Amino acid sequence: MVTVTPLxxxxxxxxxxxxxxxxxVLTLRELGVVRAVHARGTDTVEVELTPTYTGCPALEAMSLxxxxxxxxxxxxxxxxxxxxxxxxxxxxxxxxxxxxxxEYGIAPPRARTSSGPVPVELGTTRTRGTPPTEDxxxxxxxxxxxxxxxxxxxxxxxxxxxxxxxCLACREPFDHFKEL
Amino acid sequence: MTxxxxxxxxxxxxxxxxxxxxxxxxxxxxxxxxxxxGEWAGNAPVLEEEVALANIALDLLGQARVLxxxxxxxxxxAFLREExxxxxxxxxxxxxxxxxxxxxRQLFFSAHQYRLYAELAAGDGPFAPLAAKAVxxxxxxxxxxxxxxxxxxxxxxxxxxxxxRAVDALWRYTGEMFQPVExxxxxxxxxxxxxLEWTTQVLxxxxxxxxxxxxxxxxxxxxxxxxxxxxxxxxxxxEMQHLHRSHPGxxx
Numbered sequence: 215m216v217t218v219t220p221l222x223x224x225x226x227x228x229x230x231x232x233x234x235x236x237x238x239v240l241t242l243r244e245l246g247v248v249r250a251v252h253a254r255g256t257d258t259v260e261v262e263l264t265p266t267y268t269g270c271p272a273l274e275a276m277s278l279x280x281x282x283x284x285x286x287x288x289x290x291x292x293x294x295x296x297x298x299x300x301x302x303x304x305x306x307x308x309x310x311x312x313x314x315x316x317e318y319g320i321a322p323p324r325a326r327t328s329s330g331p332v333p334v335e336l337g338t339t340r341t342r343g344t345p346p347t348e349d350x351x352x353x354x355x356x357x358x359x360x361x362x363x364x365x366x367x368x369x370x371x372x373x374x375x376x377x378x379x380x381c382l383a384c385r386e387p388f389d390h391f392k393e394l
Numbered sequence: 395m396t397x398x399x400x401x402x403x404x405x406x407x408x409x410x411x412x413x414x415x416x417x418x419x420x421x422x423x424x425x426x427x428x429x430x431x432g433e434w435a436g437n438a439p440v441l442e443e444e445v446a447l448a449n450i451a452l453d454l455l456g457q458a459r460v461l462x463x464x465x466x467x468x469x470x471x472a473f474l475r476e477e478x479x480x481x482x483x484x485x486x487x488x489x490x491x492x493x494x495x496x497x498x499r500q501l502f503f504s505a506h507q508y509r510l511y512a513e514l515a516a517g518d519g520p521f522a523p524l525a526a527k528a529v530x531x532x533x534x535x536x537x538x539x540x541x542x543x544x545x546x547x548x549x550x551x552x553x554x555x556x557x558x559r560a561v562d563a564l565w566r567y568t569g570e571m572f573q574p575v576e577x578x579x580x581x582x583x584x585x586x587x588x589x590l591e592w593t594t595q596v597l598x599x600x601x602x603x604x605x606x607x608x609x610x611x612x613x614x615x616x617x618x619x620x621x622x623x624x625x626x627x628x629x630x631x632x633e634m635q636h637l638h639r640s641h642p643g644x645x646x
Contacts, residue, residue, distance in 0.1 A: 265527075267452075267456060268453060268457050268459075268528055268531060269454070269455045269457070269459070271452070298527045300526070302527075367442070369446060371445065374449045374452055394530050
């Protein structure tokens with residue numbers, strides 16, 4: 215077991231305070247993508263960052279932001295390394311992160327009970343969610359009015375990590391952070 | 395940035411040539427299919443599918459970057475190799491055709507890629523970390539293709555006809571997916587059996603006929619792993635590599 219030094223803990227906190235470039239209401243710590251900070255001496259630091267999706271284009275912006283904030287705090291040399299294992303899941307988003315997503319108008323991912331695909335059914339004009347099953351235990355509540363009567367409009371949305379849904383009660387469309 | 399040097403297989407860039415060769419094969423599959431799907435941008439039948447295909451392409455591009463980086467410099471490998479040095483399956487280089495063709499290609503490939511990655515993820519080889527990550531993405535791709543196959547196959551007369559035509563046209567490219575790749579330690583026969591079983595039940599549910607044409611042997615295609623590609627691939631590469639080759643070393 216590797217112990218974390220007070221300096222590393224401080225730098226991890228700093229790196230984690232960087233806002234997500236796509237979802238600026240969330241910090242990288244709340245998103246759960248900053249894995250570790252390793253200090254080599256006092257002015258050389260390696261940060262482990264994990265992508266949400268393998269092709270996530272925000273990864274480079276995240277790396278640059280982490281480098282900048284650590285340099286501003288006196289770290290001379292910062293290396294941000296991408297780590298894939300263990301694979302990130304939406305369960306890595308903190309409770310605070312989920313609350314902020316909801317307030318921002320994005321339905322947070324539900325806690326996963328299985329890694330299976332989300333079953334959906336295609337209608338003539340759009341996709342309807344199927345009734346709750348073992349694989350899909352809970353409905354996706356509307357982040358605006360809280361109604362659980364919502365429908366899937368598009369399985370992919372503005373970013374790879376989201377799907378587009380609409381509330382049947384208040385009729386507002388909203389993004390849903392897909393469970394991964 | 396890159397220098398224009400790697401025109402052929404970078405056989406000496408890593409210590410393990412089997413891993414390099416395998417990373418190229420799997421990486422090229424992801425890269426080439428990603429490019430094909432990207433060609434739908436601005437042309438997809440509905441906005442939702444425009445976004446869906448672009449997102450699937452993005453997932454594949456992310457996988458390709460990781461895999462090609464295991465084999466050498468990702469930019470050099472993507473933009474400076476000649477056609478004969480690419481190791482992708484002929485299936486993934488097939489032109490988009492109509493939407494049904496693209497969906498059939500997605501159905502066949504993502505069903506295979508899903509099982510392949512699941513098996514790699516369960517092992518402890520060099521591809522396990524990427525596979526564990528990517529298998530969840532591919533699961534969604536496979537589900538997307540399955541839903542569309544059902545919708546088109548069991549849809550209107552026109553959509554059924556087109557979906558059947560696409561399935562029939564691409565069937566002969568599917569045997570190649572199960573040619574063992576050196577450095578990829580999986581049960582290829584088991585993968586093929588599971589693929590065939592799953593694909594058959596999807597096609598049946600979609601009221602489509604399972605093609606009776608051969609998938610391997612005479613009158614089938616498939617030598618992409620050996621660097622032999624179909625005619626449309628050269629044109630695709632020309633477009634994909636044009637900018638990088640025209641402006642070597644350029645950056646934003």
